[in-house]
Amino acid sequence: MEIDLRDGNVLKWLIVTMKEVTKKWIQAGKVLGEDADAKVNCPDCEKGILTVTDVVIGFAGKTDRILCCPCCSKENVITMGQA
Numbered sequence: 001m002e003i004d005l006r007d008g009n010v011l012k013w014l015i016v017t018m019k020e021v022t023k024k025w026i027q028a029g030k031v032l033g034e035d036a037d038a039k040v041n042c043p044d045c046e047k048g049i050l051t052v053t054d055v056v057i058g059f060a061g062k063t064d065r066i067l068c069c070p071c072c073s074k075e076n077v078i079t080m081g082q083a
């Protein structure tokens with residue numbers, strides 16, 4: 001299935017059907033993307049404080065920031081541009 005994000009209705013549908021926990025991960029990614037020292041609770045178990053590991057992708061001049069929960073071991077990665 002192809003999703004065209006220029007279509008406002010599709011975008012609206014995506015936001016409505018997006019799981020609450022996914023929205024929280026996006027929010028967590030936003031906060032930790034700006035401040036790696038921020039204390040953000042795990043969106044999945046809401047107990048653990050997410051840990052942050054930066055992995056530099058050499059060739060692209062980009063950084064992957066891995067968000068990991070020490071309680072339930074959930075992981076999410078946000079890719080960041082050049083600092």
Ligand SMILES: [Zn+2]
Pocket residue numbers: 042043044045046047048069070071072073074
């Ligand atoms: Zn967790």
